[in-house]
Amino acid sequence: MSNRKTEITVSLVSTLAVLAYYLVNIFQMIQGGGLNSAEVFRLWAVVIIATIILNIAGNIITNIVINIVHAIKTQKGEEVRMLEDERDRLIGLKGDRVSYLAFSIGVFLSMLTFALGQPPLVMFSLIVLSSLIAEIFGDVSQFLFYNRGA
Amino acid sequence: MEKFKIRNNIRRLRFDRGEMTQEALAEKAGVTRQTIIAIESSKYSPSLELAFRIAQAFGVPLAEVFSYTPEHDQGNSS
Numbered sequence: 633m634s635n636r637k638t639e640i641t642v643s644l645v646s647t648l649a650v651l652a653y654y655l656v657n658i659f660q661m662i663q664g665g666g667l668n669s670a671e672v673f674r675l676w677a678v679v680i681i682a683t684i685i686l687n688i689a690g691n692i693i694t695n696i697v698i699n700i701v702h703a704i705k706t707q708k709g710e711e712v713r714m715l716e717d718e719r720d721r722l723i724g725l726k727g728d729r730v731s732y733l734a735f736s737i738g739v740f741l742s743m744l745t746f747a748l749g750q751p752p753l754v755m756f757s758l759i760v761l762s763s764l765i766a767e768i769f770g771d772v773s774q775f776l777f778y779n780r781g782a
Numbered sequence: 783m784e785k786f787k788i789r790n791n792i793r794r795l796r797f798d799r800g801e802m803t804q805e806a807l808a809e810k811a812g813v814t815r816q817t818i819i820a821i822e823s824s825k826y827s828p829s830l831e832l833a834f835r836i837a838q839a840f841g842v843p844l845a846e847v848f849s850y851t852p853e854h855d856q857g858n859s860s
Contacts, residue, residue: 634816717813718829719820778816781825 635698635712636720637778642694644771646686651764654679658757667753676760683764723777731770738762785853792822795840795847810839 633641657675661667695714702712742758796802804822808815812835820826821836828836837844 636816715814717817718832719813719817719826781820
């Protein structure tokens with residue numbers, strides 16, 4: 633597996649973990665008698681901060697591990713070339729486009745629930761959910777584009 | 783309209799240069815080894831600039847590395 637694919641996998645796993653945490657908490661709130669605004673706002677903050685921190689920490693740890701594995705394999709102290717070339721940029725842009733499309737559909741559906749009479753808290757909870765799902769779609773599509781060539 | 787495909791002779795050119803590694807070519811062209819693999823297997827068509835850099839790395843004209851031939855024509859692929 634290439635270094636970029638490893639980075640995407642780490643990002644995917646961390647986003648899936650945050651999504652699972654978010655869904656478990658939302659379902660617990662629903663089972664406990666509905667969404668409470670104070671708890672929901674706290675959950676959004678935790679989800680956004682966790683996504684950022686996990687992605688940054690994941691990237692740093694991945695790069696360290698890749699360098700260690702490279703050093704062991706080559707028996708040299710030289711660093712891995714963490715180069716981003718035109719193909720990486722193209723795949724990144726394509727992934728962003730998929731992510732943007734998924735998020736747009738999510739926002740549309742969230743607003744639809746509001747238009748159909750659901751409270752605004754449900755709409756914003758669905759927007760946060762769609763942002764996480766969009767991130768996952770973006771990562772998966774990037775992974776597939778790497779396998780396909782571009 | 784007839785369909786055309788970009789083909790390349792990178793595999794042959796590497797062989798002609800004493801089995802130059804993909805890593806060495808990638809370093810000369812300023813891209814990752816994965817990109818060279820994708821180009822060599824015709825999964826990715828490089829930009830014009832990268833195509834020139836690859837030709838420069840081999841020291842040959844662009845047309846010797848890449849060709850634009852009809853899809854059914856198998857003659858000039860690596």
